[in-house]
Amino acid sequence: AQLDTLDLIVLSIILVGTVAYFTKGKYWGVTKDPYANSFANANGLKAGKTRNIIEKMDESGKNCVIFYGSQTGTAEDYASRLAKEGKSRFGLDTMVADLEDYDYENLDAISEDKVVMFVLATYGEGEPTDNAVDFYEFITGEDVSFSESADPPLGNLKYVAFGLGNNTYEHYNSMVRNVNKALEKMGGHRIGEAGEGDDGAGTMEEDFLAWKEPMWAALAEKMGLEEREAQYEPVFGIVEREGLTRDSPEVYLGEPNKMHLEGSAKGPFNAHNPYIAPIAESRELFQVPDRNCLHMEVDISGSNLSYQTGDHIAVWPTNPGQEVDYFLDILGLSEKRHQVISVKALEPTAKVPFPTPTTYDAIVRYHMEICAPVSRQFLATLAAFAPDEASKTEMTKLGSDKGYFHDKVSKYHYNIAGVLRTVGGGQKWTSIPFSAFIEGVTKLQPRYYSISSSSLAQPKKISITAVVESQVIPGRSDPFQGVATNYLFALKEKQNGDPNPKPFGQTYEITGPRNKYDGIHLPVHVRHSNFKLPSDPSKPIIMIGPGTGVAPFRGFVQERAHQATAGETIGKTLLFFGCRKRGEDFMYESEWEDRKKALGDSFEMINAFSREGPKKVYVQHRLKEMAKEINELLEKKAYVYVCGDAANMAREVNTVLAQIIAEQRGVSEAKGEEIVKNMRAANQYQEDVW
Numbered sequence: 001a002q003l004d005t006l007d008l009i010v011l012s013i014i015l016v017g018t019v020a021y022f023t024k025g026k027y028w029g030v031t032k033d034p035y036a037n038s039f040a041n042a043n044g045l046k047a048g049k050t051r052n053i054i055e056k057m058d059e060s061g062k063n064c065v066i067f068y069g070s071q072t073g074t075a076e077d078y079a080s081r082l083a084k085e086g087k088s089r090f091g092l093d094t095m096v097a098d099l100e101d102y103d104y105e106n107l108d109a110i111s112e113d114k115v116v117m118f119v120l121a122t123y124g125e126g127e128p129t130d131n132a133v134d135f136y137e138f139i140t141g142e143d144v145s146f147s148e149s150a151d152p153p154l155g156n157l158k159y160v161a162f163g164l165g166n167n168t169y170e171h172y173n174s175m176v177r178n179v180n181k182a183l184e185k186m187g188g189h190r191i192g193e194a195g196e197g198d199d200g201a202g203t204m205e206e207d208f209l210a211w212k213e214p215m216w217a218a219l220a221e222k223m224g225l226e227e228r229e230a231q232y233e234p235v236f237g238i239v240e241r242e243g244l245t246r247d248s249p250e251v252y253l254g255e256p257n258k259m260h261l262e263g264s265a266k267g268p269f270n271a272h273n274p275y276i277a278p279i280a281e282s283r284e285l286f287q288v289p290d291r292n293c294l295h296m297e298v299d300i301s302g303s304n305l306s307y308q309t310g311d312h313i314a315v316w317p318t319n320p321g322q323e324v325d326y327f328l329d330i331l332g333l334s335e336k337r338h339q340v341i342s343v344k345a346l347e348p349t350a351k352v353p354f355p356t357p358t359t360y361d362a363i364v365r366y367h368m369e370i371c372a373p374v375s376r377q378f379l380a381t382l383a384a385f386a387p388d389e390a391s392k393t394e395m396t397k398l399g400s401d402k403g404y405f406h407d408k409v410s411k412y413h414y415n416i417a418g419v420l421r422t423v424g425g426g427q428k429w430t431s432i433p434f435s436a437f438i439e440g441v442t443k444l445q446p447r448y449y450s451i452s453s454s455s456l457a458q459p460k461k462i463s464i465t466a467v468v469e470s471q472v473i474p475g476r477s478d479p480f481q482g483v484a485t486n487y488l489f490a491l492k493e494k495q496n497g498d499p500n501p502k503p504f505g506q507t508y509e510i511t512g513p514r515n516k517y518d519g520i521h522l523p524v525h526v527r528h529s530n531f532k533l534p535s536d537p538s539k540p541i542i543m544i545g546p547g548t549g550v551a552p553f554r555g556f557v558q559e560r561a562h563q564a565t566a567g568e569t570i571g572k573t574l575l576f577f578g579c580r581k582r583g584e585d586f587m588y589e590s591e592w593e594d595r596k597k598a599l600g601d602s603f604e605m606i607n608a609f610s611r612e613g614p615k616k617v618y619v620q621h622r623l624k625e626m627a628k629e630i631n632e633l634l635e636k637k638a639y640v641y642v643c644g645d646a647a648n649m650a651r652e653v654n655t656v657l658a659q660i661i662a663e664q665r666g667v668s669e670a671k672g673e674e675i676v677k678n679m680r681a682a683n684q685y686q687e688d689v690w
C-alpha cells in the first residue's frame, strides 16, 4: 500500500519525536546551560551548534583539536596557547574546544591524519573539572561503547596529553593519568609524554613549557610537519563602532551577559550567570595593622539561589582602577578607553570570551586577569611588537631564559603592564594587536570562598570569611595586592561609611557597569561541594581549620548549635583552630562562646596560638597532644575535616593522624597511613583546601 502525504507527515513527526526522545536533545543544539546560548548569541556565534567533533573539524577544515578541562581558566589558557603555536609554528589547522561542548561516542571514527590534544586540570580530591565530568565518566567508564566498534576502538587516535595538578593533594594529576590510561588501553597512540604541571611546587608554567617542546618535536615527526618561522596571526578582529557610544543601550560596559545588559537577569544563577547580590553586612574580624580579615553576609533572598553547609561561594571581582589605567596607558589606549568596539572571531571555532559590542575599559576592568602572573611564552610573542630594538631583545631574552625571567619578573610579582613598563622604560607599546591580549591574558576568574554559615540556620544569607591578600615584596615599592580580596575590602569600607574607599591606595568601580551594583552589591554564584557534615548529627566530628581555614567550620558549628537548640542529640564536635595570638587574630572569639552555650560539652575548641609562647605551636601539635581522645573518636567512626592551607598544614595533619593511629593502636606507620587513606576513600576524611 502506498502512503499518502498525511501518513508521511505523521510518520516523520513520530520519527523526529522518537529521535529527540532517545537522544535527550543531544543533537538538537541544546546545551546544558540555557545561558550558554544567549551568551554565544551575544557574541555573534551561531546557536544550535553541533556536538559532533568530527563533523565540526571536517566542516571547518581542522586537523587538530585541543580539548580543555578547566576550572580556573589555566587549562583553557594552555589549550589556546597550544592551538596558536600549532598553527603558527607547524601550520596545523587547530581549534580549541570545551570538553563539555561535544560527545565522544564517535572518537573511534577519527581519521589518522588528525590529532587530538587534551589539557586536563584535576580539581579538589582528584575530581574532573565541572566541564569535564561527562567526558571523564564516558572515557573511563567500565564498558565504553563507540559508534564504529573497531578493535581496538581507538586504534586511529593520535593524542597528546597535559595535566594540571597540585602535588599537595592526594590524587595528584589523576585526571590526566586516568584519561591517558583509558586512551592507551583502548589503543590510542600518545605522542610525546603525558605531561604533568605542578601548582603545588609553583612550577606549572615551567612544567608546561618544558613538556611542550619535545611534544612538538615528536608530533612534527609523526605527522611529517615542518617547523616554520612563527608568524603572529590575530584570532580576533577589533572593529571600532563609530555609530555607538558607551551610553548606547546595546553596549556592554561589564555586564556578564545579555540578560544583565537588558536588566532582566533571572536565574538559574551559575558560573555563566552571576547573581548581583546585596551585601547585608560587612565587618573586619580583627584589628591588626596591615592584616585585614573580612566577614561578609551576602543576601541571596532576592534570588532562587540556595546553598548547603560546606558549599563554596564564587565572587566575581573587578580589577583595581589603577591597574586598569596602567594597562590601557602602556598600550596607548587611554584616550580610546571608552571607544565602542566589536570583537569578532576571525576563526569559526574561536569564541570571544566576553560579550560585545563593548569598550576597552570594560574588557580590561571586568573580563581580563590583568594583574595575574605573566606567562614567559607570552613575552616572547610580544617581542615582535616592541617599541624599539632594545626592548625587543629584552623581551626575547625574558621569553627564552627561565632564570632571567624569574629574576626580572616573577620575583617582583609583576603583571603584564608592569613588565611592559619596565622593559620599554615607559614607552607605549602601540603596535601590539589588541587580539594578542584577548588570546594571551586569561579571563578574569571568579574566586571561591568556603561558605562560613550554616544553610540550616541562615538559608538565605551566605557568610564569607576572607583574608585580604597584601604582600610586601622586597625590591618593589608598592605592596602586591590580591584582586578579589581588595575589591571586597573596598566594598566593606564603603558599606561602613567611607564614600571613596582606597584599600592600600587602590580604587574600584564599586557601583559596577551602569551603576548596577550600587548600594553595595556583589556578583556571585554558588558552587556545590562534597565537603559535608554527616547526615546524622549524633556522629562525632573532628575539624581542623587554622586561619581562614576555620570558615566552613563556623558553618558546621552553627549548624550543630541550631540542631541542638531544636532538641537534637549532637555528637562530639571538636574544633582545632590556630592563629598567631589570642589578642590579635582570634576569629569569631565571642561567637564560639555562644555556640558553647547551645552545644554544651559536646562542643570543644582547641586553640594553637603560634606566637604566644617561646615555641611555635600549630594545630598539628595540639592534635598530637590529644592522641588518645582522637583515636577513640576515630574508633567511634568520627568524621575528620581539614580546611585551609593545602601546601603544608593539610599534609602535616594527614601525617600526624596516621602517626596517632599507629601509636595508639600499636600498628606500623605504614598501616596508619593506609587507614587514613581508607578513611578518605570512605569520605570519613574530607578536605577543603586551597
Ligand code: FAD
Pocket: 312, 317, 371, 372, 373, 374, 410, 412, 413, 414, 415, 447, 448, 449, 450, 451, 465, 466, 467, 469, 481, 482, 483, 484, 485, 486, 548, 551, 552, 689, 690
Ligand atoms: P589573587 O589576585 O588571585 O592572587 C592570589 C595569589 O596569586 C597571590 O597571593 C600570588 O601568590 C599569586 N599571584 C597573583 N598575581 C600574581 C603576580 N602578578 N605575580 C606573581 N604571583 C601572583 N580564601 C579565604 O580567604 N577564605 C576562604 O574561605 C577561602 N576558601 C576557598 C575555597 C576554595 C575551594 C578555594 C579554591 C579557594 C579559597 N580561598 C579562600 C582562596 C580564595 O579563592 C582566593 O584565592 C584568595 O582570596 C585570593 O584572591 P585574590 O583575588 O585576592 O588574590
